[in-house]
Amino acid sequence: MIRLQDVTKVYGGGIVAARDVNLDIRKGEFVFLVGPSGSGKSTLIRMCLREERVTKGTIWVAGKDITTLPNWKVPYLRRSVGTVFQDFKLLPTKTVGENVAFALEVLGRPKSVTRRQVAQVLELVGLATKADRYPRQLSGGEQQRVSVARAFVNRPPILLADEPTGNLDPATSVGIMRLLDRINRTGTTIVMATHDHAIVDAMRRRVVQLERGRVVRDANEGGYESGYEAGFEGDDEQSPSTAAGGV
């Protein structure tokens, strides 16, 4: 479903966010990307959305080489990939229902279809009764549910989540993880970047660990910790921005 081959990303200023990354994610998988801040998790996700372009290498998403995709086709790529972010990215001036419907409206779906699908997906995330509330009237966990609903309303085959529980307390995070798990069971491939130990350890799914842009571990049914210490050997060419990573 998603394949990265020898992917390298160097930002301006020589910061290396990905180094020869090879990764093959099959349909229906649930994959955690773990690693300290600055290890390149977000960059990988952004590259899969073509928000960033690779410096070298190739990425296939849903069978298409997206590194050579012409710009005008990028919207079509994004329609097949749902995204959830740490900061929810909801529009404060729209209600819950409108925020979710927005994702279908910009695709030009007819109103009747939009109404039905929005109702269904709000039911799925447990917010059917709060469709007319505004984001500021919801708790953080509820807002993230809205954001998941928006990502999934179009039934994309892939869902990318970048620290979806980063702003939530542990109990609320569990709720979001249950939701993502349920979505995964519908056959949706999910890739989730996180540095939440408890979640990764509890879920026992495939774990891809990144350190300074490199894949240093790729384990099925893995936990967060592995004892692998390569990242702390002191790699002088890296910028010092990774210092506070991890927990």
Place this chain on the structure above:
Amino acid sequence: MQRAAYLVGEAFTSLRRNILVVAAAVLAVFVSLALAFGALVFNELVRLNTLQWQEGNHLIVWLRDDVSQPAHLALLEEVLGYDEVLAAEYFDKSQAFTEFRELFADEPALLEIVDPVLLPTSIRIELTNIDLYETVQFRLLGEPAVDSISVQADAIENLLSVTRVLSSIGLGLVVLLGTAAIVLIANTIRMAIYARREEVGIMKLVGAGNWFIRIPFLLEGVIEGILGGALAVGAIVLGHYFLSQVPTDFFVRFQVSADFLVRWGVLFLAFGGLAGFVGSSLGLRRFLKV
């Protein structure tokens, strides 16, 4: 249909949100187009009022109808023989009628009652030096075929040269102000995009097509341009109306044809829209990369 309504609605919402900057952009379009349109109307007025005096006409010798045409042509031959004459041309009744029609294009009633036969024929003379007109005039007044002679007054020549200077200054101003208007529109579009960057970011995230995102902003610019154009056309048409009501003697007229106003008015509306389109395209260019 529903999408079109959505896109237009977005454009108007955005216009309302930035009302002050939008007003500035619309005013800039208005001033530059009004200046251009005004200059055009002024030029047309000058042209209409000096129609007979262009293309090097210095003297018009009006001929008597009760003298035969061969006599007219004999006089033309004689005139062409004068040392002071550079060129001379016989202007028959049909040419006179064509000219009359252009002079009084906006007065169909007058055109209807005038019979070409009633219009005088004439000889149009270009002199080697306009200062010699008195000699030629004096000589010709004795001719039996000559009814009267009109001389291009210095005033007309001055008017024509002042018009030329004013036209080029006006053109320069129009170019400068037009550029300013386009830049201002580009700026309002940038501000609109900035104000809605969150929304635009989310639209991109959920896979909205590039044109779906761009069209409201483009429309916004085009609407600003057309508004400015409409104000300009309205102002000039109104100004022209009041000017045309000023009583003048029969041969000086502050009125251009309605046809002229409509034709150019529509064109200036289109100019406004085009300026808006160019401005918003410029404003969009940097911000909406994928």
